[in-house]
Amino acid sequence: MNRLNPPPRLLMGPGPINCYPRVLNAMSTQLIGQYDPVMTGYMNEVMGVYRQVFKTDNQATLLIDGTSRAGIEAVLVSCIEPGDKVLVPIFGRFGHLLKEIAERAGADVHCIEVDWGQVFLPEQIEEAIKKVKPKVLAIVQGDTSTTMLQPLQHIGEICQRHDVLFYADATASIGGNPFETDKWQLDAVSVGLQKCLGGPSGSAPITLSDRFVELVRQRKHIEAGIKAAHHTEGQGRRIASNYFDLSMILDYWGPERLNHHTEATSMLYCARECAFTLLEEGLDNSIIRHKLHGDAMLAGVKGLNLQPFGDLKHKMNNVVGVYIPSGINGDALRMQLLHDFNIEIGTSFGPLHGKIWRIGTMGYNARKDTVLHTLQSLETLLRRAGHSMSPGQCVDNALAVYAASNL
Numbered sequence: 001m002n003r004l005n006p007p008p009r010l011l012m013g014p015g016p017i018n019c020y021p022r023v024l025n026a027m028s029t030q031l032i033g034q035y036d037p038v039m040t041g042y043m044n045e046v047m048g049v050y051r052q053v054f055k056t057d058n059q060a061t062l063l064i065d066g067t068s069r070a071g072i073e074a075v076l077v078s079c080i081e082p083g084d085k086v087l088v089p090i091f092g093r094f095g096h097l098l099k100e101i102a103e104r105a106g107a108d109v110h111c112i113e114v115d116w117g118q119v120f121l122p123e124q125i126e127e128a129i130k131k132v133k134p135k136v137l138a139i140v141q142g143d144t145s146t147t148m149l150q151p152l153q154h155i156g157e158i159c160q161r162h163d164v165l166f167y168a169d170a171t172a173s174i175g176g177n178p179f180e181t182d183k184w185q186l187d188a189v190s191v192g193l194q195k196c197l198g199g200p201s202g203s204a205p206i207t208l209s210d211r212f213v214e215l216v217r218q219r220k221h222i223e224a225g226i227k228a229a230h231h232t233e234g235q236g237r238r239i240a241s242n243y244f245d246l247s248m249i250l251d252y253w254g255p256e257r258l259n260h261h262t263e264a265t266s267m268l269y270c271a272r273e274c275a276f277t278l279l280e281e282g283l284d285n286s287i288i289r290h291k292l293h294g295d296a297m298l299a300g301v302k303g304l305n306l307q308p309f310g311d312l313k314h315k316m317n318n319v320v321g322v323y324i325p326s327g328i329n330g331d332a333l334r335m336q337l338l339h340d341f342n343i344e345i346g347t348s349f350g351p352l353h354g355k356i357w358r359i360g361t362m363g364y365n366a367r368k369d370t371v372l373h374t375l376q377s378l379e380t381l382l383r384r385a386g387h388s389m390s391p392g393q394c395v396d397n398a399l400a401v402y403a404a405s406n407l
């Protein structure tokens with residue numbers, strides 16, 4: 001049989017990206033039992049480090065086993081009851097995903113939209129809240145489909161004033177862009193590992209405010225096979241999913257350790273290592289690093305005579321969109337970059353498909369060498385495809401950004 005032997009790609013798309021080597025090592029660490037005190041100790045430790053990552057005091061900070069959308073689904077299915085109103089401001093593909101997941105949970109979903117490449121003003125969101133009177137506002141912070149970062153700092157106060165639960169999907173942005181769970185008054189946040197946290201997909205850290213937990217507790221249900229005399233259930237409607245029932249998952253991560261799923265141990269090791277890597281670097285330093293390499297890549301693509309996409313005032317630090325020049329076959333060039341240079345950059349979705357490439361600089365790959373290699377390789381392929389530019393300008397532009405920051 002063929003041995004597993006993937007090519008040594010450099011992943012410079014919108015995620016997933018190459019893992020930090022120490023995260024890969026952590027994943028290959030031997031398993032221990034689900035209730036081994038060492039394992040439950042690790043679970044508690046993971047709760048603690050993700051409180052720091054999320055910048056929160058929320059006790060309910062834990063991992064959902066599954067990719068980022070598992071975190072989204074757990075949050076939404078656990079707070080939505082059929083007919084509940086949910087407001088989703090959509091500025092890209094992942095807003096549509098929130099809408100779909102909320103609809104599947106039975107919500108009466110209302111959306112507002114801006115063109116891809118733009119973000120919302122707080123007033124637009126408040127106006128929609130006044131009109132819809134939703135139970136939940138669900139919004140993406142960084143939508144990799146458009147590379148835009150929605151400012152969230154004024155939304156929490158609006159939600160509090162109108163008694164709305166405030167949920168954000170920060171999968172693609174956390175670790176590379178500012179994020180403040182408590183200061184911004186969020187009730188629920190979910191993320192994934194495969195972007196700025198520098199891990200693989202497959203674990204979704206979440207955090208929940210006390211008022212969110214209270215709501216979930218009212219829907220508490222205990223499986224018949226493990227129910228004991230001292231257990232009491234909530235009066236509310238049972239949560240529609242067993243796997244994503246946060247009332248049960250909270251009891252598994254809480255002091256009672258009430259059995260639910262078998263925690264994905266290797267992914268927990270991995271999520272732990274991602275958080276340690278980030279915290280050892282320092283949250284602020286990590287954001288500064290993502291901004292630096294994102295700026296260098298932006299300057300570099302301008303040097304390639306490529307036009308960046310969207311409102312650059314609101315660009316995420318860790319990904320840039322660029323228009324594919326007319327006359328160039330975007331997918332063919334991407335494939336050449338992959339096969340001849342072992343570098344992957346991203347295609348795009350929906351209205352942007354075939355119009356822009358997306359180039360990421362995140363996690364382990366937010367580095368000077370990766371930025372310079374990617375730019376130099378793109379220059380070669382674009383030049384050979386007949387695109388006009390000033391030779392060497394892309395790397396010179398990026399180096400000028402580094403020089404200005406003394407790197």
Ligand SMILES: Cc1ncc(COP(=O)(O)O)c(C=O)c1O
Nearest residue numbers: 067068069094144171172192201
């Ligand atoms: C903002 C955002 N939300 C959700 C997802 C979905 O993540 P997953 O594929 O891990 O389920 C992504 C993936 O790119 C994302 O960028």
